[in-house]
Amino acid sequence: MKRRSGIRLSLVTRWSALVGTLLALGIIIALALDHFLPGRPWLVFAICMVCVVPISIITMRSQIQPILSLFRALEGTVASYKDGDFSLSLHWQQNDELADLIEAHNALGDVLREQRLGLVQRELLLDTMVQNTPVAMLLVADAGAIVYANAAARRLLNDGRKMEGHQLKDILAGSAPALSEALGRGGDGLFSAGDGEDEEVYHLARSHFNLNGRKHELLLLRQLTSELRRQEVQTWKKVIRVISHELNNSLAPLTSLAHSGAELVRRGQTERLPQILATIEERTRHLESFILGYARFAKLPSPHVEPCSWDGFIAQLANQVRFRLTGELPAEPGWVDPAQMEQALLNLLKNAHESGSPPDQVELNIRTAPGTLRIEVADRGTGMNDAVLTNALVPFYSTKRSGTGLGLALAREIAEAHGGRITLANRDGGGLNVTLILPNAPPH
Structure with a gap:
């Protein structure tokens, strides 16, 4: 901690010197009166009291008043700290213990001010990230009141309008039924809203925690439509590779067996033909079963309700x-x-x-x-x-x-x-x- 330059007088020293000075003054006045008024001790005492007491009171008040003002200033700055205002600082002219207290107080204010500035910067950064994320975020209190909603949540659920303070059930009343049902069902999950080309797929994640002693729930809604469409393209590429692989695995042996059968017929060696034909039939049935499995999915008939x-x-x-x-x-x-x-x-x-x-x-x-x-x-x-x-x-x-x-x-x-x-x-x-x-x- 930075120390003041100059002579340092502690409070004990200053007040001891003050009291000593007043006592010495009283004694001097008493001796002088006793010289001029011999044989009258009570009159000397009365005159001493009349002279010394007012001087002592005035002197003591002049010394205590700045300290009292300092205490009131300290009370005001502590109240400001309590309210989150760390911009105030104090000054004390004397080089004593109170100066040390004021320096420590001002240093505390500087530390709190720097911490508050860093916290504000982090909050701004976090809020910027939350507001610009495409994931809709809702913080809901235990009673169902919305405590926080980012920009994505406002666009998805309330046409961009603020939602804080509203009841979640009131907001969901104007939303898609699938969304309302998914939020009311509980747990994480995948659901779709809309029909046909307007269908949107969402993933819902939720977590529960205590905030300031009260239960809260965090809801995260992520739109997956574009991601799923990209995944579908990759999946179709995969299925084409699978089908091509299966067809090649079946057609290559069939071609080889057909060639072997034709060669045996040409040579007149027909005793192995039944085995070859049975193998061809087995591979053909396997290929047929494989193709029908995919065809059944691709050609699902309209339901007969x-x-x-x-x-x-x-x-x-x-x-x-x-x-x-x-x-x-x-x-x-x-x-x-x-x-x-x-x-x-x-x-x-x-x-x-x-x-x-x-x-x-x-x-x-x-x-x-x-x-x-x-x-x-x-x-x-x-x-x-x-x-x-x-x-x-x-x-x-x-x-x-x-x-x-x-x-x-x-x-x-x-x-x-x-x-x-x-x-x-x-x-x-x-x-x-x-x-x-x-x-x-x-x-x-």
Whole structure:
């Protein structure tokens, strides 16, 4: 700490000198009066008091008044620090302990001012980054009030208008139903909003934490449409390579076997022809099965919607794959294409079993609401990370070495052909929840 130059007098020294001076003055006055007024001690004492006391009071006040002013100034600057204003500083002319206190006080103000400036700069940088990110960010208090929303969230949910202070449910009332449903469902997930060319795909991530002793939730909405379209181009390139590879692997042996058969016929050695023809038939059937798997996805017929009795549908499905039915089946029939819906659920249930979930934790739930049918397949497997969630519905995308990547994609095509959609969400405690949301009404 920087020290003042010059002679240093401590407060003890100054006040001791002051008190000593006043005492000496009193003694001198008393001796002088005693000389001029001998034999009158009470009069001498009275005159001394009349002279010395006012002088002492005036002198003491003159010394204490600057210190009291300094204390009031210190109280004011501390109040300013409390309010976040660190621009004030103090000055003390004397070179004593109070000067040390003022220097320490001013040094503290300088440190706090520098820290405040650095904090403001970091806040500006962070706010600039948050406001310019394409990810929509919402901070919501436990009561549902929006505490913070960046520019992307305002554009997506409120036409660019401010959202702080509004209730999230009021904002969602004017948003797309798919968005409102995804936010109300809980957990992370992938969902789509819009129809046809205007369809947009979003990924929702959420986290909970305490802020100033209150529970808050952070919602992150990321638009994945353009990314998915780029991924689809890469996927089509991949599937072309896969098909070309499979065709070459099948056609090359067929060409060789056909040549060998023709050569044996030319030589009259026909005893090996049945074996050659059987091998050709086996390779041809394998190639046919491979091509039909992709053709079935590419040429999905329009669904033939009809009333479907859930009891019979579930019984037939249970004969093919194991699952646990949760909840009561709807009493009224569902309006779906039974064959296509059975194929979609077979794919979803098969994926659930292959996820590493215990077989008795693979669940199927069917429920209806006015005009809506919800079919949920849930498991307790490993779930999906963000990268897999982003690409899971893309045709031919698979994380399994022997997978075709058609299971979820076919379920999505069937759902959309029925006029509905499919959503994916990781479950609390592990596992995945796949939901088919379909219209439930007779076709017009």
